[in-house]
Each structure stands twice: as structure tokens, then as C-alpha cells.
Amino acid sequence: MSSAQQNFNQGQAKAQTEASYQAAKDSASAAADRAKAAYNTEGQAREENKDEAAGFLQQTGEQVKTMAQGAVDTVKHSLGMDKN
Template sequence: MSSAQQNFSAGQSHGQTQAKAEDWVQSTKESASAAADRAHAAANTTGQTAERNKEEAAGFLQQTGEQVKNMAQGAVESVKHTLGMDKNQN
């Protein structure tokens, strides 16, 4: 094999290796970008779920508070009625 042919083969191998390395770098960048997108979507979904759970908990607590208040009012009215202090009594 001549010196020119060896140089050509070496240059060709170098070019192919460089192209493969560039493809690998591009593929890695795309994979990292896709992973970042998935992580962002997961974080967004988690945040939405947390907000929805927070709203549901607040509604539950408000409803429970109303029930306790109504029960306490009923107990007070019952005690007033028992003691004869009920203003609505005939």
C-alpha cells in the first residue's frame, strides 16, 4: 500500500470516527432534553395533584367544621330546652 493510500485510509477513518462521535453527542443531548422534559412534566403533574388535594382537604375541613358547629348549636338548644330556657318554648 502506498503512503498516499495509507494517508487516505487514515483520514477516512478519522472522518468516520468524528462523524460517529458527533452523532453520539447529538443523541446524548436529545436524550438529556427528553429526560428533562419528562421530569418537568412529572413535577407539573405532582404540583397539580398537590393543589387539588389541598383544595379537597380545605373543603373537607370546612364541611367538618360546619357539622361540628351545627352539632354544638343543637346541643346548646337541647340543654336550654331541658332547663326551660328555650325562648321558642310555648
């Protein structure tokens, strides 16, 4: 094989290797972008769930407080200690 043919073949092999490397790099980058988007979506969902849970706990706390105050008032009334 001639030197020119060898150089041509080596150049072709190098170009194919670089193209394969670039394709793999692009594919990995695209996969990373998809993973990042999925993580961000999951993060938003976690924040929404956290906000909902906080609201639920706040509402439940208020209900418990109201019920406890009602129980205290009932006991005071039963014992004749109420101010009414």
C-alpha cells in the same frame, strides 16, 4: 496506512462520536421533558386534592359547629335557660 486514510478515519470516528453524543443529549432532553410533564401533572393533582380536602374540612367544620350549637341549645332548654 496513508495520511489521507488516517485523516478520513479520524473524521469518521469524530463524526460518530458527535452523533452518539447528540443522540444521548437528545434522549436525556426528552427524558427530562417527560419527567417535567409528569411532575406538572402530579402538581395539578396535588392542588386538586388540596382543594378537595379544604372543602371537606370546611364542610365538616360547619357540621361540627351546627352540632355544637344544637347541643348548647339543648342544654339551655333542659336547664330552663333558653330564651324561647
